[in-house]
Amino acid sequence: MRKSRRFNPIKFISLVLLLISMGLIANNYFWGQDEIIFDSSKVISHIASQNKLFSSDQEDFINTEEELLAAVVAMILAWEGEREFMIPALTYEQVEAGIQSAITSMKDYPGYYSAVSSTESATSDVSLSLRVNYKITKTEFDTSVKKAEAIVDEIIQDGMTPFEKTLAIHDYLVDHIVYTKDVEAGEEYIYTMYGALIHGDAVCQGYAEAFHYLSTMAGLETIIIQGTAGEQAHAWNLVQLEEEWYHVDVTWDDPVMPGGTQVKRYDYMNITSEQMSKDHQYIAEDYPVATGKQYNYYVYMDLYAEQASDLIKRLQRFFDEQGNKIEIKTGYDIDQIYVEEVLSQLQSGSYRSLQYSVNPVQNTIILSDVIY
Known part of the structure; x- marks a missing residue:
């Protein structure tokens, strides 16, 4: 089974060290008074906003696909739109693979993955011009981060069990979001946690991003799953409770009934991979197998x-x-x-x-x- 993609503090710090070694992040950000400044109970969400990244008007010399991946990640975390890279040692295939790997790896950074709308690139024998388009602005992203912090402060209490935290986040999202499937021009935010938490409008990706971000801030380990359901692209979550994984689909627990009435359900709160696979499809080997039953909503309650x-x-x-x-x-x-x-x-x-x-x-x- 391939290792799942999820927020990993060790992996995170390793990437930061690589970025520092490349000169992409000033080394005085993560290091202070001879120790690492890292709060594992909160999401590191403002890397770029609090630090000077290598600016787009400087020449970035990239020698390996790994360095390109790290540089593009730094670019996205800095919310940069365009950058020039010098890539004399890379082939076109390596450049494309590096960019795609960087976009995919944004799943390790809650809130960022769905914020990227598309990328545009142009290459020559020795250079790469890369443009990243975003669904929301950096200001909108920062606004959603502050809202997420306020929500966690409101609904997560000291002494809560992991199940209680999951239930509180699930119920908050169901109570405050309306599923929106009709996308109008300029409304790409419904795919992001900004749409979910600020506008109260989202599609499944927005629900999943919001659950991922709030859960991570609450100290839970979560993953976003990209799959299909009802023959349509769909996103939901995995959450780890006491070393066992469970599927959570907040979107499907927030159905819109005939007449527009919304009903809170728990059909898809903390279920197994076998149960989820009955009406959801995904590449199972890409994710941990969920076998936990103790914290299924109906069993626990x-x-x-x-x-x-x-x-x-x-x-x-x-x-x-x-x-x-x-x-x-x-x-x-x-x-x-x-x-x-x-x-x-x-x-x-x-x-x-x-x-x-x-x-x-x-x-x-x-x-x-x-x-x-």
């Missing part, structure tokens, strides 16, 4: 019915207590017809009417608006 008899007992107790809403995940396959049959069996003397929804892929049921 004691809303899991392993067998049919467990479901009957839980629903009967719910009706006996005249509850108004309940969510349950089953350990066996269900569909709408099955749920209707179960509810019909329990209706006599239990309730008069109710609303319900079923996700037959993830085997979840929601009952609400019960009238007795």
Whole structure:
């Protein structure tokens, strides 16, 4: 299995040392009073804004593909638009590979990957002119970073468990973002955490970027997965809780129902790779295998019915207590017809009417608006 791409402090510092050795970052930024200044509990998000990078009007001599990768990363972190590189030792193929590797590696820097819109390059035998286009401005990015810091201060409390942090971030995003699929000119921000956190409008990439950034700031290790769902490009997350990985798809837990009503769900909060693969497709070997079950939302919240008899007992107790809403995940396959049959069996003397929804892929049921 190939090593997954995720925010790694050791890898991060190694890249910084390479950039310093190349003269791309002033060596007094990460070093002070003979020790590394690095706070692993917060995202290092303003590398360029707080430091002088090698300016675009200076000649950057690049001798290897690795050096080009590091230089392009530094360029993006500095939010530079254009730069000239001297590349006498590199082939065209190496240049293209280096640029693509740099863009892909931005997944290691929460918030930056989706901010890059496209790149344009022109090469000669000895030089490279590179232009990076961004979906948002640096000011907009900085605004979203400040908003993220405020959100974490608001929703993450001392003593929270990793599960509680994940739940708080999941619920905040579902409560404050509206899924937007119609992109108008000049609205590329919906692909970024800026769109998600500042405008409250985003597509799946914006949801995933926001979850990635907030989770990293909260001290959780997360990854953005690029795949497909429903035959469309899709993005979601992996989160590590106590050394086990779980899939989280905040976008699909924030569905827009007929009439425009949004409903908070937990069908895709902390599920296994096997469960996610039922309706999401991705290159599995590129990412860790998620096998954790303990912190699945329904299991952890004691809303899991392993067998049919467990479901009957839980629903009967719910009706006996005249509850108004309940969510349950089953350990066996269900569909709408099955749920209707179960509810019909329990209706006599239990309730008069109710609303319900079923996700037959993830085997979840929601009952609400019960009238007795």
